[in-house]
Amino acid sequence: MLMDLGPSIYVQEFENHFLQVSTEFYQAESQKFIECCDCGDYLKKAEMRLNEEIDRVSHYFDPSTEKKITIVVEKEIIENHMLRLIHMENSGLVNMIGDDKYEDLSRMYNLFCRVTSGLSQIREVMTSYIRDYGKQLVTDPERLKNPVEFVQRLLDEKDKFNMIINLAFSNDKLYQQNLNSPFEFFINLNPRFPEYISLFVDDKLQNGL
Numbered sequence: 001m002l003m004d005l006g007p008s009i010y011v012q013e014f015e016n017h018f019l020q021v022s023t024e025f026y027q028a029e030s031q032k033f034i035e036c037c038d039c040g041d042y043l044k045k046a047e048m049r050l051n052e053e054i055d056r057v058s059h060y061f062d063p064s065t066e067k068k069i070t071i072v073v074e075k076e077i078i079e080n081h082m083l084r085l086i087h088m089e090n091s092g093l094v095n096m097i098g099d100d101k102y103e104d105l106s107r108m109y110n111l112f113c114r115v116t117s118g119l120s121q122i123r124e125v126m127t128s129y130i131r132d133y134g135k136q137l138v139t140d141p142e143r144l145k146n147p148v149e150f151v152q153r154l155l156d157e158k159d160k161f162n163m164i165i166n167l168a169f170s171n172d173k174l175y176q177q178n179l180n181s182p183f184e185f186f187i188n189l190n191p192r193f194p195e196y197i198s199l200f201v202d203d204k205l206q207n208g209l
Contacts, residue, residue: 015065022053022069026076034081038091040104046077047107079115086125093125097164105168123178130161130179134186138193147196148203158183 026049033042053073057066085108086093096104112118134157137143143150158179165175187193 015061015068018065019068019072023072023076026073027080030077030081033077034084039085039088039093039096039108040091040101042081042085043104043107043111046111049073049077050111074114078111078118082112082115082118082121086121093122094129097126097129100160100164102164102168105164109169109172119172119174123175126161126175127178127182130157130182131185133157134182135189138186138190144190144192147192147199151196151200154183154187 029049030046033045037045050070050073054066054070057069061069093105093108095101096108109119109122112122134154137150137153137157143153161179162176165172165179169175190196
């Protein structure tokens with residue numbers, strides 16, 4: 001009986017030690033990365049480390065250990081720095097959206113989907129960004145001087161975010177639903193919007209649409 005338990009206890013102790021050492025390593029490394037990298041570079045390093053660790057443990061460890069070490073890496077490299085990455089000055093989520101960085105946005109989506117509330121954090125920031133941007137747009141008197149250009153600008157912005165969702169966010173249906181809400185919000189801020197739509201359609205018809 002004792003002879004049967006011996007190897008099992010040894011393996012468990014080794015696994016616990018391995019997980020503890022790995023936790024300490026990734027805590028230190030992720031802190032080093034977050035201090036010296038912009039958001040895009042950090043995400044690249046996080047993706048590389050996660051893939052390396054999964055590949056390594058799949059060759060040398062039991063599948064149950066593979067799952068445990070993956071959770072450790074996800075927590076230390078992604079989850080613990082999630083908010084800082086999203087709001088990182090000059091390179092966070094809003095900057096990625098503004099600069100059409102589809103590859104970085106896709107990498108953030110694919111990494112954040114691995115941790116609790118990761119995707120909801122992205123949705124919240126993106127929705128807030130659209131609402132604020134749209135509010136500025138529909139309340140700018142200079143832009144409202146030309147209804148046709150104004151409506152076209154809104155359509156272009158809608159196309160931009162549809163592109164982000166399709167190319168970077170795996171055509172996530174929940175993101176698509178959340179996209180409609182802020183557009184409806186700021187469009188309703190301008191009671192003359194139906195009139196602008198009518199003028200826009202008339203202009204397109206006159207130009208052979």
